[in-house]
Amino acid sequence: MRFGLFGGGKIGRMNPLGDSHGYKDFIEYIKDADRLGYESLFVVEHHFTGVGQLSSSLNLLTYLAAVTKRIRLGTAVVVLPWHNPALLAEQVATLDVLSGGRVDFGIGRGYRKAEFDQFCIPIAEAQERFDECLAFLLKAWTTEGRFTHESKHWKYNNIVVEPEPTQRPHPPIWMAGGSPESITRVANSNFNLLLDQVGSMSLTFERLRTYLDAQEKQGRARDASRVGVARALHVIRTEGERKKALERRAENLKNIGELGRRPGSTEALVDDGALIGTPAEIIDKLQRFAAGGVEYVLLTNAVVTRESLLEFSEEIMPHVSSPASGKPLRAAAA
Amino acid sequence: MRFGLFGGGKIGRMNPLGDSHGYKDFIEYIKDADRLGYESLFVVEHHFTGVGQLSSSLNLLTYLAAVTKRIRLGTAVVVLPWHNPALLAEQVATLDVLSGGRVDFGIGRGYRKAEFDQFCIPIAEAQERFDECLAFLLKAWTTEGRFTHESKHWKYNNIVVEPEPTQRPHPPIWMAGGSPESITRVANSNFNLLLDQVGSMSLTFERLRTYLDAQEKQGRARDASRVGVARALHVIRTEGERKKALERRAENLKNIGELGRRPGSTEALVDDGALIGTPAEIIDKLQRFAAGGVEYVLLTNAVVTRESLLEFSEEIMPHVSSPASGKPLRAAAA
Numbered sequence: 074m075r076f077g078l079f080g081g082g083k084i085g086r087m088n089p090l091g092d093s094h095g096y097k098d099f100i101e102y103i104k105d106a107d108r109l110g111y112e113s114l115f116v117v118e119h120h121f122t123g124v125g126q127l128s129s130s131l132n133l134l135t136y137l138a139a140v141t142k143r144i145r146l147g148t149a150v151v152v153l154p155w156h157n158p159a160l161l162a163e164q165v166a167t168l169d170v171l172s173g174g175r176v177d178f179g180i181g182r183g184y185r186k187a188e189f190d191q192f193c194i195p196i197a198e199a200q201e202r203f204d205e206c207l208a209f210l211l212k213a214w215t216t217e218g219r220f221t222h223e224s225k226h227w228k229y230n231n232i233v234v235e236p237e238p239t240q241r242p243h244p245p246i247w248m249a250g251g252s253p254e255s256i257t258r259v260a261n262s263n264f265n266l267l268l269d270q271v272g273s274m275s276l277t278f279e280r281l282r283t284y285l286d287a288q289e290k291q292g293r294a295r296d297a298s299r300v301g302v303a304r305a306l307h308v309i310r311t312e313g314e315r316k317k318a319l320e321r322r323a324e325n326l327k328n329i330g331e332l333g334r335r336p337g338s339t340e341a342l343v344d345d346g347a348l349i350g351t352p353a354e355i356i357d358k359l360q361r362f363a364a365g366g367v368e369y370v371l372l373t374n375a376v377v378t379r380e381s382l383l384e385f386s387e388e389i390m391p392h393v394s395s396p397a398s399g400k401p402l403r404a405a406a407a
Numbered sequence: 408m409r410f411g412l413f414g415g416g417k418i419g420r421m422n423p424l425g426d427s428h429g430y431k432d433f434i435e436y437i438k439d440a441d442r443l444g445y446e447s448l449f450v451v452e453h454h455f456t457g458v459g460q461l462s463s464s465l466n467l468l469t470y471l472a473a474v475t476k477r478i479r480l481g482t483a484v485v486v487l488p489w490h491n492p493a494l495l496a497e498q499v500a501t502l503d504v505l506s507g508g509r510v511d512f513g514i515g516r517g518y519r520k521a522e523f524d525q526f527c528i529p530i531a532e533a534q535e536r537f538d539e540c541l542a543f544l545l546k547a548w549t550t551e552g553r554f555t556h557e558s559k560h561w562k563y564n565n566i567v568v569e570p571e572p573t574q575r576p577h578p579p580i581w582m583a584g585g586s587p588e589s590i591t592r593v594a595n596s597n598f599n600l601l602l603d604q605v606g607s608m609s610l611t612f613e614r615l616r617t618y619l620d621a622q623e624k625q626g627r628a629r630d631a632s633r634v635g636v637a638r639a640l641h642v643i644r645t646e647g648e649r650k651k652a653l654e655r656r657a658e659n660l661k662n663i664g665e666l667g668r669r670p671g672s673t674e675a676l677v678d679d680g681a682l683i684g685t686p687a688e689i690i691d692k693l694q695r696f697a698a699g700g701v702e703y704v705l706l707t708n709a710v711v712t713r714e715s716l717l718e719f720s721e722e723i724m725p726h727v728s729s730p731a732s733g734k735p736l737r738a739a740a741a
Contacts, residue, residue, distance in 0.1 A: 085570045092570035093504045120493065121566040123553070128569055129494075129501035135466045136505045139473030157491060159454065159526070160463075167463035170427045171470045192493070193562035219457070228527035232455040235462055236419045236426035 074363050074393045076385070077113030078106055079149060079270070079303050079371040081133070085125030095125060096133070100140065102379050107141035109386040115149035115179055115247075115267070115301070115371055121191045131164045138172035147177030149267055149371075150249065154183055154194055154202035158209035158227050159234065166214070166238040174239035179247035179267060180207065202226060214243035247301065253283050260287035270303035270373050271326065274345050277302055278365040285366070297368040305347040306372040308355065308381050308389075318349045348372070352388040359393040408697055408727045410719070411447035412440055413483060413604070413637050413705040415467070419459030429459060430467070434474065436713050441475035443720040449483035449513055449581075449601070449635070449705055455525045465498045472506035481511030483601055483705075484583065488517055488528055488536035492543035492561050493568060500548070500572040508573035513581035513601060514541065536560060548577035581635065587617050594621035604637035604707050605660065608679050611636055612699040619700070631702040639681040640706040642689065642715050642723075652683045682706070686722040693727040 081099070088094035103114055114137070118130040127133060134146040146168065151161070169176040182203035183189060189196040205224045212222060213234040222229045238244055247265040250256035251272070259266050266284050268277055281302075285295040305325065307318040348355050348370075362370065372385070415433070422428035437448055448471070452464040461467060468480040480502065485495070503510040516537035517523060523530040539558045546556060547568040556563045572578055581599040584590035585606075593600050600618050602611055615636075619629040639659065641652040682689050682704075696704065706719070 093507070093573055096501075096504050096570070120497070121553075121563075121568070123567045123569070125569060128497035132466060132469045132498055132501045132505070135469040136473045139470045155491070155494065157489070160489065163454070163462040164466055167430075167466045170430050171466070173427075191564050191566045193564055219455075229455075230525050230527055232525045233457045234455070235457070235459060236430070239427055 074359060074367070075112040075298065075369045076390060077115060077145070077147070077301060077369065077371045078103075078111055078377065079115045079373045080377070081116035081118075081127035081130065083125045084127045084133075092125065099133075100137065102377075102382065103137055103144065104140055105379050105382050107144040109382060110390070111144060111382070111386070112369070113145035113147050113177060113301075113371070115147035115177065117149060118151055119185075120155070120188060131168055134176075135168050135171055138168060138175065143175075145175045145177050146172055147179055147247065149179040149247065150181035151179065152183040152188075153180055153206035153210075154189075154199055155192060156206065158206045159213065159229055159232065161206070162210050162213040162234045163236075165210075165244065166234065166236050169238040169240055169244050170236050172239075174244075176238070176240065176244035177247055177265070178244045179249075181249055211243070214238060250280070250284070256280055256283045257287045260284045261291060263288075263291070263293065265299040265301070267371075268300060268302045270305050270346065272346060274361065274365065277346065277362070277367065281366050297366050299369075300367070301369050301371045302362070302367050303371045303373055305349070306355075306377055306381065306385065307347070307349045308384050309349065309351060315349070322347050322349060352384070355385075355389055356392045359389070363393060408693060408701070409446040409632065409703045410724060411449060411479070411481070411635060411703065411705045412437075412445055412711065413449045413707045414711070415450035415452075415461035415464065417459045418461045418467075426459065433467075434471065436711075436716065437471050437478065438474055439713050439716050441478040443716060444724070445478060445716070445720070446703070447479035447481050447511060447635075447705070449481035449511065451483060452485055453519075454489070454522060465502055468510075469502050469505055472502065472509065477509075479509045479511050480506055481513055481581065483513040483581065484515035485513065486517040486522075487514055487540035488523075488533055489526060490540065492540045493547065493563055493566065495540070496544050496547040496568045497570075499544075499578065500568065500570050503572040503574055503578050504570050506573075508578075510572070510574065510578035511581055511599070512578045513583075515583055545577070548572060584614070584618070590614055590617045591621045594618045595625060597622075597625070597627065599633040599635070601705075602634060602636045604639050604680065606680060608695065608699070611680065611696070611701065615700050631700050633703075634701070635703045635705045636696070636701050637705045637707055639683070640689075640711055640715065640719065641681070641683045642718050643683065643685060649683070656681050656683060686718070689719075689723055690726045693723070697727060 084099050085092035085095040088098050116127055116130045116133060118128065119126040120128050130148050130151065138146055165176060165178055182199040186196055205226055209222055209227060212220060219231050219233045221231055245265050247267050248259045249267040249269065250259045251269065256266060268280055281297060281300055284300055285297065289295050305322060309315045309318050348358060418433050419426035419429040422432050450461055450464045450467060452462065453460040454462050464482050464485065472480055499510060499512055516533040520530055539560055543556055543561060546554060553565050553567045555565055579599050581601050582593045583601040583603065584593045590600060602614055615631060615634050618634055619631065623629050639656060643649045643652050682692060
């Protein structure tokens with residue numbers, strides 16, 4: 074089983090001394106993760122929240138490219154409707170070049186009503202703007218030489234996107250999916266899949282199967298390493314810590330609900346998904362995920378500290394294997 | 408006299424092995440410059456040229472922020488009409504935070520007809536789009552708390568730009584100027600000034616005086632360190648090298664003319680501005696620039712290699728002082 078990190082929330086406020094200290098703390102944390110054998114980092118991108126959230130994810134990842142060696146640099150997600158498609162294609166390609174081909178490009182259409190209102194873009198246009206930008210990106214990265222592009226919101230005449238990404242024809246594209254329809258769409262596009270940290274264990278297995286079935290139907294391998302399962306992590310040592318961790322989990326779910334749930338959604342939460350417990354309990358839970366076919370877990374950093382990164386890599390990582398894939402266990406520390 | 412670098416042209420093609428090697432070479436070159444005491448780097452941003460030019464200048468500078476310690480990280484220039492103003496404000500602020508306040512933010516309205524055609528933006532809108540974006544940026548960086556912005560092309564509702572730049576209220580803004588009117592506008596806005604590499608020595612002095620006079624009229628100090636004078640550099644050792652360097656200079660001027668001149672411009676070139684010669688000749692020319700009040704020279708990297716960076720820092724930098732400013736000479740090497 075491979076382990077990545079999912080984060081960047083409130084990066085500027087991670088440190089009470091303010092934005093620049095918060096970024097510094099986060100960079101040190103990722104340098105640790107790189108050394109300790111974590112597979113990837115996926116960072117959020119949000120705008121105008123006023124709570125210190127990361128806004129320029131591709132810039133932060135570019136900095137991290139320079140101070141890390143192996144960790145893959147992902148977005149989760151770049152909201153395509155905010156971006157000029159050509160500038161975005163150039164930025165992602167530049168990051169891919171500068172990082173030696175370590176970009177995992179997670180994209181989304183956006184879901185926060187407030188954010189659309191703030192950008193003065195109707196949320197009703199989210200899907201068409203997403204489709205338009207994605208079509209452009211794929212064209213820009215796969216066309217040899219110059220091309221012309223005309224769609225509803227963006228027009229370009231006789232252009233060539235430079236530089237070329239290091240990963241050809243382009244970095245892996247990741248998309249979140251929840252419903253069977255959305256997961257099947259991701260699989261049919263041959264993109265990788267991000268599953269949220271809220272879904273229960275059985276729902277996660279069901280979603281994973283939906284993806285693998287759809288890939289198989291397209292004649293492609295059933296490759297569970299292409300599905301990243303986000304999970305909250307909190308390693309505890311005492312029952313007092315367990316109580317605090319569960320309270321924090323409840324608060325996080327509430328925040329995710331408030332900020333993130335689509336208006337009108339009333340999805341009930343069956344919360345057996347979080348990795349909260351002693352090392353032994355977490356190993357046990359991860360073995361259950363592994364038995365259900367999960368090969369790639371993305372730990373959310375809402376509750377991950379530098380200390381728990383180290384603990385997890387020493388006490389848990391070496392004891393979890395993925396019987397489903399038969400792949401060798403990644404070394405816990407370099 | 409302080410010395411910066413001006414570059415990024417054809418970065419992807421600096422190395423015949425292609426884009427990624429070109430970027431690597433450029434990064435090593437800037438790491439050298441940082442160690443050798445160069446004050447700054449100003450990088451271009453161009454799109455769709457097909458000759459390997461740097462397109463994502465803020466991303467490259469973010470990478471450089473991580474691998475350098477002192478060198479200032481400048482743009483020359485970000486063409487405002489291409490960018491979403493809010494995303495740009497966030498990107499520049501993020502770079503400023505990640506670099507510890509080393510951003511020099513050079514901006515322009517764009518001048519290449521082909522580039523406007525490629526972006527499908529009428530070049531006739533260049534000025535209004537520039538003004539609009541700049542007004543937004545200044546508002547975003549100087550407003551406490553949330554604000555709403557409405558202009559012709561961009562609207563935002565109840566937003567706050569995060570993170571805050573490290574340099575308060577914002578990084579220094581640099582603009583190119585040529586005519587007395589444009590230079591006076593830059594000074595009146597209290598921005599710093601970039602002078603091109605083409606202008607003759609006497610024209611450069613005249614432009615510098617125009618800027619300082621205008622600053623003085625606004626009640627501000629006559630500070631020539633706020634004027635960066637771009638100059639081509641080629642240190643030669645033999646008459647054969649001189650001939651080649653002059654040929655290369657002529658070719659560069661021709662390229663600048665073809666790519667860069669506004670349609671219909673017929674400005675004659677009096678070319679005594681380039682720093683082409685033996686170390687002794689270049690020291691002599693720089694002393695003449697210093698005597699005319701120039702304190703800050705930006706060497707264009709069209710003809711600068713890692714070897715000539717070292718030569719220049721060892722054989723030339725220590726021998727040039729700026730009598731006009733009376734400032735201590737910057738150490739040539741750390």
